[in-house]
Amino acid sequence: MKKPKSSEQDGPVEATRERILNVAARLFTERGFAGTSMRQIAGEASVPLSSINYHFGSKQALMESVYGRMLDSVGRRDYLDKLQAEAGERPLTVAEIVRAYMGSALRLTKKDSMSGALFRQLMARAFFEPGDPAESFFPAQFEKDTDRYKEALMRALPHLDEAEVVWRMYWFVGLMAYVLGGKDIMRMKARYGLPDADDPERILERMVPFVVSAMEAPRNPA
Amino acid sequence: MKKPKSSEQDGPVEATRERILNVAARLFTERGFAGTSMRQIAGEASVPLSSINYHFGSKQALMESVYGRMLDSVGRRDYLDKLQAEAGERPLTVAEIVRAYMGSALRLTKKDSMSGALFRQLMARAFFEPGDPAESFFPAQFEKDTDRYKEALMRALPHLDEAEVVWRMYWFVGLMAYVLGGKDIMRMKARYGLPDADDPERILERMVPFVVSAMEAPRNPA
């Protein structure tokens, strides 16, 4: 019974600090940073308000810890390297690269106690949250990955110049962010009864041909 | 000199109510609903705090007015009807439909005093803002349009079933929302010096072949 449990609900065993992080991650995801109060976090985590400040210092610092833990737990996303190693000299196909990137987003895995779904939504929220939430330390974490994907895509898409490849990556990344964290404000899922709507794994699988075809599109004639 | 000016800055001439709406739209866009206070709005609009409540009743009602004015000024998006009329019996091509939709998003035009850029960002924000900002009255406004686009796309894409067409529309709409209102958190635009990054008209033009190719992709073999 020494090992801490992983759910946010397992109160007595789990460290106070962890419970705060878990609740904060969930509330920041659901309501945004400005829309979440320290008292709500304290209340739902069943800790006194002051313990949040004791452990983290301030609300801003708490959010940075939430994102920090998230980014730590991303772990090494070496899918692409593995693929490249297996392929040898052959350039990777667009489908392989797209699948690798989507897989890395999907398999953003809980380190300790954050559920995968929450984790992905929190990540996606960084793409839309106003202000400068993680904006300062977020990019550095991913610059190398971005570059590697860019290089792989340029080899796979020799008919496109670098700017066009990067634009398409940008749209691809944004589309992923929307799918994982956006709102179905037009209620399309419900109105048309879309299948697989609650299974991100299936959604991303559905998206593969869509995205691959987009990436391979001919250059704009204009 | 009887006609009111259009900029948010033209204080004395413009009606108080309009100035409040303009400032609120900008601040809600920049900082989100929860992240904007009535006092900030009053301050930047140079009106007393109480006048906001006098004119709108509450913060929530103010936001609904902001979105309401935005949706009013959308005007009739009958591009698609016009296209269909010109085409006669011939089904519209995917490229025509995609261009029509993108054009309707781009030409979301200022009614009175809101700039086009702000307008589009505010619209996009509804796709990510936590809580229920416009969620209640937003969809009804667009249900008919969504249906018409869906029908047109189904005729243009006979190899796809309805669910697949709607999924692709959903991704398309989400991609637009991201392009118009998302954050470049990976700093890709700056790091790679993307061209046209500050010209939405050019960006959307660049996106056309990307999106068309995506929409026309073969069905997922799985």
Place this chain on the structure above:
DNA sequence: GTCTATAAACGGATAGAC
């Protein structure tokens, strides 16, 4: 480390003079 109590500022909303 954990808690109660409180400080100090800010939040939305309103009263009432003009």
Place this chain on the structure above:
DNA sequence: GTCTATCCGTTTATAGAC
């Protein structure tokens, strides 16, 4: 319609007992 002044609950953050 416009403004000042104010109410009153909530906010973040801290002080200080245990």
